[in-house]
Amino acid sequence: MQNSNLNLARKWRSKNFDQIIGQDLVVRILKNSLYLNQFFPVYLFSGQRGCGKTSTARIFATALNCEKLAEFQKNPKTEFPCFQCASCIAMQNSKHPDFIEMDAASHTGVDNVRNIIEFSTLMPVLGKKKIYLIDEAHMLSKAAFNAFLKILEEPPISVIFILATTDVEKIIDTVRSRCFQLIFSALPNDSLVDHLSKICEKENIEFERDGLELIVNESEGSARDAINLMEQVRFSAEKITKSNVQKNLGHPDDEKILMLFAKLSQKVEISNLLGYLSEISFYELSATFIWGQILKLSRVAIYLKYGVIFRTNFDLEKISEIIKIVNVKHLINVMEIFCNYEQVFAKTSNKNILLETLFFKILDHSNKIEVKTSSLIKEPEKKSSETVPWATFLQKVEALNDPLVFSVFKRAKFINAESDKVIISFFKNYEFLLSILNDTRTVWSLILEEIFKTKNLETQIVEKEKVIEQPKADIEVEIHKAEPVLEPLKKNFKSFQNSKVDVSDKDKWKLANYLLESFPGDLIEVKE
Numbered sequence: 001m002q003n004s005n006l007n008l009a010r011k012w013r014s015k016n017f018d019q020i021i022g023q024d025l026v027v028r029i030l031k032n033s034l035y036l037n038q039f040f041p042v043y044l045f046s047g048q049r050g051c052g053k054t055s056t057a058r059i060f061a062t063a064l065n066c067e068k069l070a071e072f073q074k075n076p077k078t079e080f081p082c083f084q085c086a087s088c089i090a091m092q093n094s095k096h097p098d099f100i101e102m103d104a105a106s107h108t109g110v111d112n113v114r115n116i117i118e119f120s121t122l123m124p125v126l127g128k129k130k131i132y133l134i135d136e137a138h139m140l141s142k143a144a145f146n147a148f149l150k151i152l153e154e155p156p157i158s159v160i161f162i163l164a165t166t167d168v169e170k171i172i173d174t175v176r177s178r179c180f181q182l183i184f185s186a187l188p189n190d191s192l193v194d195h196l197s198k199i200c201e202k203e204n205i206e207f208e209r210d211g212l213e214l215i216v217n218e219s220e221g222s223a224r225d226a227i228n229l230m231e232q233v234r235f236s237a238e239k240i241t242k243s244n245v246q247k248n249l250g251h252p253d254d255e256k257i258l259m260l261f262a263k264l265s266q267k268v269e270i271s272n273l274l275g276y277l278s279e280i281s282f283y284e285l286s287a288t289f290i291w292g293q294i295l296k297l298s299r300v301a302i303y304l305k306y307g308v309i310f311r312t313n314f315d316l317e318k319i320s321e322i323i324k325i326v327n328v329k330h331l332i333n334v335m336e337i338f339c340n341y342e343q344v345f346a347k348t349s350n351k352n353i354l355l356e357t358l359f360f361k362i363l364d365h366s367n368k369i370e371v372k373t374s375s376l377i378k379e380p381e382k383k384s385s386e387t388v389p390w391a392t393f394l395q396k397v398e399a400l401n402d403p404l405v406f407s408v409f410k411r412a413k414f415i416n417a418e419s420d421k422v423i424i425s426f427f428k429n430y431e432f433l434l435s436i437l438n439d440t441r442t443v444w445s446l447i448l449e450e451i452f453k454t455k456n457l458e459t460q461i462v463e464k465e466k467v468i469e470q471p472k473a474d475i476e477v478e479i480h481k482a483e484p485v486l487e488p489l490k491k492n493f494k495s496f497q498n499s500k501v502d503v504s505d506k507d508k509w510k511l512a513n514y515l516l517e518s519f520p521g522d523l524i525e526v527k528e
Contacts, residue, residue: 009227014055022187040180041155046168047184050222053164057133062091065127087127097125100132105139113147120159130159137163138170145172152178186221207240214245261297262322287351298334390414393451404511405440408433421456
């Protein structure tokens, strides 16, 4: 098949080491291996789709059997592989008898592996090495992997295995430990854009760089995906522009996304948002794409708020204009809402409805980040500015070393402090304490005047608080039934000697005498 009839991804597949983009370390390792004439029996190429694993494996296989290998080892600057010898020509035509490529996705069984083991014992026909390339190796069954173990550990000297995979974690450990692993990274955006520009120039395709940049962003570091998308746009439009790429992807243009972000960040009325969603035919758009763009814009906006330039395809000046009146906390709130619902969004079948609901949540002006607490746990009371002087008053009363006065004020509840009086309250069952306050006024009145600038203290009597029980349905209590544990009763007999206390000295026993006035009886001292 002539190159002119191939699609661009196949036509522009790398043919030598110099054409491999974005994998400098891997290329250096393989070329040094060829230069030193030292090879591993099993190689494991791992990396994401479209990053050059299979192409690199074919180039390496071509170089291994190239007749100019000896010349390359003497002078590494020579062009290599040569593509002129019989072995190189056979590789170019995909007819090399010593290069066997197998797709593990369709050859997963033990029988396929046994065939490889059987034929690997045969000597090479055209080259020096018989090379097996097993693509998508992680698709092999566990039984197939186990059958592979022995030959991977001690393969014939004339055989080299190359395993390529996009999911290295699925390769069992016993196989991985027998391999020389090379990790292929995602292609850098700049390198991939330059590569696409070169292809467009050679193929006479008109393009704009921002269109190629959007293609590269969509491909996520995959050269094959980027070239295929570029060819798709090429067939649908005369020129590869950003708007033409967006049309092919079915994505709204930047202006629509920026307008949606502006409405969310500036918290417009929900009716305003609904009108705009209807205008852009929201339910016909990709919810996943919009989700990612709003999240990305929120992140860019936060960076800009702190004066950090963030590289993006969006117009930074327009984003800066949108967020002039936007609080950073709101932008963080937007990101938190999206991140909190990420798993739900991934699983739901109605992504557009969920996304619309999240928009409403963002625009809810009463929306705050709520922290759920148990209904059984009371929130601590917030101290107002008026309660601070009362706390100071209590501290000074305590410093008087008069436990009776301090005990009375501790049972009082501070109401407020007006210009000419301080108001406190007692529960009805503490009404008897009012007489103590009157009798000890000379003790605490000076402190009251110092703190509140008045000696006038007004007391109120209120009914005792009622405990309000919550409905049982509102309180969920999980009861764990435990098996009863029987323990022997510990005997602990104690004898006590009781004696009556003489409290006739009222100056020494102030508190005791006040108690006896309200609760007639005798005081007994209990001795152990």
